[in-house]
Amino acid sequence: MSVRQQVLMLWLASPSLEAHVLGWSFFDGTSGTGPQPATDPPYPTGVAALVDGWRLLQMSPMIPPTSGHEREPSFLKHEFVFERLID
Amino acid sequence: METSTLLTTDQVASFVARGFLTLEAVVPEAINARAMEQLPGLFRGWLDEFTGVAPGASDGELLSQRPPRSGTTLHDAYAADSPFGAMVRVPAVAGAIRSLVGDRPVVDHHFVHIKTAGDLHAQGLHCDAIIDEGLAFDIQLFWFPHDVAPGEGGTRFVPGSHLRRVNMDDVARYQHLSGEQYFTGPAGTVVIFHQGLWHAGAPNHGTKDRVMGKLRLNPTQPQLRLWDTSDLAARNRGDDHMFARMEPGSVAAALRRSEPWYEPSTHRLETVQRARLWRHLTGDDGFDVDWYLTRTERRAALSTP
Numbered sequence: 467m468s469v470r471q472q473v474l475m476l477w478l479a480s481p482s483l484e485a486h487v488l489g490w491s492f493f494d495g496t497s498g499t500g501p502q503p504a505t506d507p508p509y510p511t512g513v514a515a516l517v518d519g520w521r522l523l524q525m526s527p528m529i530p531p532t533s534g535h536e537r538e539p540s541f542l543k544h545e546f547v548f549e550r551l552i553d
Numbered sequence: 554m555e556t557s558t559l560l561t562t563d564q565v566a567s568f569v570a571r572g573f574l575t576l577e578a579v580v581p582e583a584i585n586a587r588a589m590e591q592l593p594g595l596f597r598g599w600l601d602e603f604t605g606v607a608p609g610a611s612d613g614e615l616l617s618q619r620p621p622r623s624g625t626t627l628h629d630a631y632a633a634d635s636p637f638g639a640m641v642r643v644p645a646v647a648g649a650i651r652s653l654v655g656d657r658p659v660v661d662h663h664f665v666h667i668k669t670a671g672d673l674h675a676q677g678l679h680c681d682a683i684i685d686e687g688l689a690f691d692i693q694l695f696w697f698p699h700d701v702a703p704g705e706g707g708t709r710f711v712p713g714s715h716l717r718r719v720n721m722d723d724v725a726r727y728q729h730l731s732g733e734q735y736f737t738g739p740a741g742t743v744v745i746f747h748q749g750l751w752h753a754g755a756p757n758h759g760t761k762d763r764v765m766g767k768l769r770l771n772p773t774q775p776q777l778r779l780w781d782t783s784d785l786a787a788r789n790r791g792d793d794h795m796f797a798r799m800e801p802g803s804v805a806a807a808l809r810r811s812e813p814w815y816e817p818s819t820h821r822l823e824t825v826q827r828a829r830l831w832r833h834l835t836g837d838d839g840f841d842v843d844w845y846l847t848r849t850e851r852r853a854a855l856s857t858p
Contacts, residue, residue, distance in 0.1 A: 475726065477727070477730075477814075479816050479817060480816065480817070480818070487731075488730065488731050488813070488814045488815070488816065489727050489728075489729055489730040489731060489814055490728065490729050491726060491727060491728035491729065492728065506729060507729065507731075537822050537825050537826070538718050538822070538826070539716065539717045539718070539819050539822045539823055539826065540717050540718045540719055541717070541719060541723075541724070542727070542814070542816065543816055543818075543819060544816060
């Protein structure tokens with residue numbers, strides 16, 4: 467079997483990776499044969515995921531609010547995407 | 554309808570803050586039992602029609618169970634002895650409907666959701682219909698006519714998500730959010746959702762099919778002070794401020810509530826949206842929570858040419 471990707475998404479309380487986790491998702495390229503999240507949430511902060519070996523792929527850009535809609539909440543703002551490769 | 558019990562200010566404030574209201578075990582057993590006999594058939598009837606196997610003209614029973622057309626006045630939409638007709642006439646349910654969307658709402662649609670035993674599919678998080686504008690809102694009644702234990706397919710929902718502007722399943726990416734809930738409760742419980750509340754069908758690890766009747770209602774009148782407002786005036790201060798003076802029991806205290814999945818910065822914007830909705834429901838343009846609206850409105854008045 468080739469190397470497969472696991473993706474972990476964390477939504478944090480602020481733009482800092484040190485902020486605590488508000489939500490998370492896990493997408494598993496190993497179809498369950500690789501290591502799985504053991505707790506809910508799997509990490510207390512974004513940095514804790516780094517410490518455990520996850521590689522940061524992407525973080526939410528800091529986009530100024532749209533004029534006239536500055537006060538309208540929508541999606542969670544601070545999204546961090548990590549990957550782990552399983553051989 | 555015939556009789557009703559209006560909601561209290563506390564209940565409506567909680568609905569504005571969290572986007573849902575639970576009426577636990579309010580529907581009598583006899584009505585729930587009728588629902589368990591008939592609702593699965595309504596689902597199958599819809600499925601047949603959707604897939605092109607429409608009921609024949611001679612099938613009077615199925616035809617009589619066909620759903621009302623969208624826009625039918627609730628009072629005229631269901632026979633009093635039908636499951637949905639009996640449910641909406643339960644005084645606690647009728648009072649909640651009247652308190653939120655008035656005494657002459659129309660049916661948008663109803664649907665019967667069945668999560669069969671052993672169906673472990675987790676539906677993606679979504680809100681119904683499309684992205685909405687404005688402050689007026691529909692309500693959706695989620696009626697569980699049988700007990701739902703943890704893990705038995707009770708609807709997943711996210712308290713406080715109703716005022717976030719998103720479109721349908723654009724939030725399906727969120728598998729786990731702190732503070733989300735999965736419905737559990739006794740038979741006859743009706744959970745009323747604001748139209749925008751994020752929710753999803755949940756896996757059913759149990760041994761019984763989970764049956765839920767959902768009914769969406771549209772208001773046809775301004776949603777202005779429709780509940781029991783006898784205690785409103787004394788609690789509706791516009792100067793309740795968490796860094797200045799806070800009044801115990803104020804509406805602002807209820808609307809200030811955060812949810813575990815909120816970013817602290819967005820929580821403040823949620824507070825603003827709730828205050829705007831509360832102004833809409835009360836007609837009180839001076840109402841505020843933590844002075845967010847007032848200070849900016851006063852500044853804007855100073856800078857207007």
